[in-house]
Every structure is written in structure tokens, then in C-alpha cells.
Amino acid sequence: MTPPALARPLPPPVAAARIGTMAPGAAPGRLIAIASGKGGVGKTWFAITLAHALARSGRAVLLFDGDLGLANVDIQLGLVPGLTPGHDLGAVLAGRTRLVDAVLRHPEGGFDILPGCSGSGALAGLDPAALDPVLAALRDAAAAYDIVLLDLGAGLEGGVRTLAAAADTLLVLATEEPTSLTDAYAVLKLHAADRPGGDARIVVNQASSPAAGARTYATLRRAALAFLQRDPPLAGVIRRDDRVREAIRRQALLLTRHPSAAAAADVDAISERLGATAAVPVR
Ligand SMILES: Nc1ncnc2c1ncn2[C@@H]1O[C@H](COP(=O)(O)OP(=O)(O)O)[C@@H](O)[C@H]1O
Numbered sequence: 001m002t003p004p005a006l007a008r009p010l011p012p013p014v015a016a017a018r019i020g021t022m023a024p025g026a027a028p029g030r031l032i033a034i035a036s037g038k039g040g041v042g043k044t045w046f047a048i049t050l051a052h053a054l055a056r057s058g059r060a061v062l063l064f065d066g067d068l069g070l071a072n073v074d075i076q077l078g079l080v081p082g083l084t085p086g087h088d089l090g091a092v093l094a095g096r097t098r099l100v101d102a103v104l105r106h107p108e109g110g111f112d113i114l115p116g117c118s119g120s121g122a123l124a125g126l127d128p129a130a131l132d133p134v135l136a137a138l139r140d141a142a143a144a145y146d147i148v149l150l151d152l153g154a155g156l157e158g159g160v161r162t163l164a165a166a167a168d169t170l171l172v173l174a175t176e177e178p179t180s181l182t183d184a185y186a187v188l189k190l191h192a193a194d195r196p197g198g199d200a201r202i203v204v205n206q207a208s209s210p211a212a213g214a215r216t217y218a219t220l221r222r223a224a225l226a227f228l229q230r231d232p233p234l235a236g237v238i239r240r241d242d243r244v245r246e247a248i249r250r251q252a253l254l255l256t257r258h259p260s261a262a263a264a265a266d267v268d269a270i271s272e273r274l275g276a277t278a279a280v281p282v283r
């Protein structure tokens with residue numbers, strides 16, 4: 001990222017409480033997309049853990065694996081796609097099943113999942129227009145949920161960009177690595193072009209400390225202010241935590257396996273903040 005030549009101090013951050021665009025409870029089924037630009041920053045793990053946190057606070061949640069071509073929500077959760085034929089996005093796209101019939105329940109997590117098409121790569125080169133029926137089906141299905149989370153793939157090609165632009169709220173994940181920051185900035189830039197005035201918020205993941213996470217956010221915010229005239233609020237900072245890796249290795253949910261983990265508390269805080277800012281309706 002080009003460091004913006006700003007000598008003057010930053011304006012105070014936009015109060016997250018003012019960002020919500022609708023009254024709590026006004027319309028169910030808000031779409032929240034999770035994007036990053038760069039892969040491996042923790043999108044899928046965060047999407048799963050946020051789905052779990054929101055479900056625990058009483059929301060009806062659908063987690064949609066929109067990582068087109070390299071889906072892995074099902075793998076992180078230990079679902080075996082072969083055992084659940086028809087329960088994936090591919091079957092929906094092929095018209096073999098309706099989206100509402102393709103969802104699986106995560107019994108322990110208390111949320112629903114629509115798996116992607118793991119490893120097939122079939123969706124990677126999808127024309128964005130081909131996503132129209134998926135989006136329509138998602139909006140339909142969303143009526144039965146308080147919140148639909150979209151775990152987006154890495155990269156910024158058509159499909160990811162289309163899904164990001166379609167969401168009511170975009171959560172952009174970044175880590176303190178410079179390449180991740182550059183990629184997160186690129187996502188913000190495309191979103192600003194696709195959705196002027198849209199609701200994009202930053203999540204800093206794998207932060208070495210809350211203060212380091214705040215600095216990462218400040219860097220990204222400075223660039224967004226200087227070059228995009230946008231002031232994306234901070235949705236939250238998640239600390240780097242070895243128990244995240246351990247939980248993923250065991251295909252377990254962090255919030256039940258390690259409820260006292262720092263990263264668990266951080267995701268819970270983000271879930272609560274989203275509720276407080278009307279990105280997530282209240283039951
Ligand atoms: N807060 C965290 N602390 C420690 N490791 C993390 C954290 N978040 C993610 N990771 C690590 O990053 C890896 C990639 O996560 P994943 O969710 O698959 O990323 P993405 O979906 O962005 O490609 C995980 O396997 C995990 O080891």
C-alpha cells in the first residue's frame with residue numbers, strides 16, 4: 001500500500017453505532033459477506049466461529065460457503081460431502097435441488113450450512129451473471145434466517161466481487177502482513193466502486209496484541225480516507241491464538257472447545273457489536 005502523505009491527525013473514527021442502516025428487527029436475513037483479498041488470513045475459520053457466536057446469542061444463522069472453487073467450510077467442520085449428496089452449492093446451481101433443501105444443520109453449533117463444491121473447482125470460473133440465481137435463492141432463503149454469512153474466496157475475480165457487492169454488510173479481514181493490508185485495501189476500493197456508501201467494516205485477525213491490531217486498522221483506515229474518501233469502521237480485532245489452529249486441526253468449534261481462548265472472546269465481541277449496530281437483527 002502506498003503510505004498516504006498525511007501529516008495531520010486522523011479524524012475520530014466513525015462511531016460504529018451510526019453505521020447500521022436499518023432499525024433492529026426491521027427485516028430478517030441480513031447478508032454479511034466476509035472477504036479478504038488474500039487467502040489464508042482466517043476467513044473460513046472466522047465465518048464459522050462468527051456463525052456459532054451469533055447462533056449462541058439466539059439468532060437463526062445460515063453459513064454459506066461462497067468460496068467458489070476452493071470451498072472448505074465443510075472440511076473445517078468435518079462434514080463429509082460424499083455422505084451428503086445434493087447438499088451443496090453445485091447441486092443448487094445445477095438445479096438438482098432448491099437452496100432451502102440443500103442446507104445442513106450443524107447440531108453442536110446450532111446454525112445451518114450450505115457447503116460449497118469442495119475441491120471440484122467447478123465454480124471458480126463462473127460468470128458473475130451465473131450467480132444471479134444463487135443470489136436470488138439466497139435472498140429467498142434469507143427470509144427464514146436472521147442472518148446469512150457468506151464466506152468468500154480469496155482473490156477479487158468476478159464471482160467474489162459480485163457476492164461482496166450484493167451483501168448488506170461486508171467484513172474485510174486483514175492481518176498485519178503488508179500483503180494482506182494491500183489486498184484488503186483493494187477489496188475496499190472495489191467495494192467503494194460497486195457500492196458507493198455501502199457498509200464495509202474491518203476485522204483485523206491474527207493480531208499479536210489488541211494494540212497492534214488497532215495500528216493495523218489505523219493504517220488501512222488512513223489509506224481508505226486518503227484515497228477512497230471512505231471511513232470503514234473497525235468491526236473488531238482478533239488476537240493470534242494457538243488454540244485456533246488446534247481447534248481447526250480437530251475440526252472442532254473454538255467457542256465450545258476453548259471457550260476461554262482470547263480469540264473466542266474477540267469473536268464474541270464482534271458478534272455482539274454487529275448486533276448492536278443493526279447489521280444483525282435482534283429476535
Ligand atoms: N486468530 C487466529 N490465531 C491463530 N491462527 C489463526 C487465526 N485465524 C486463522 N488462523 C490460521 O489461519 C489458517 C487459515 O485460516 P482459513 O480460515 O482457512 O483462512 P482463509 O479462509 O482466509 O483462507 C488456519 O488454519 C489457522 O491456522
Ligand SMILES: [Mg+2]
Pocket residue numbers: 043044045067072152153
Ligand atoms: Mg477459506
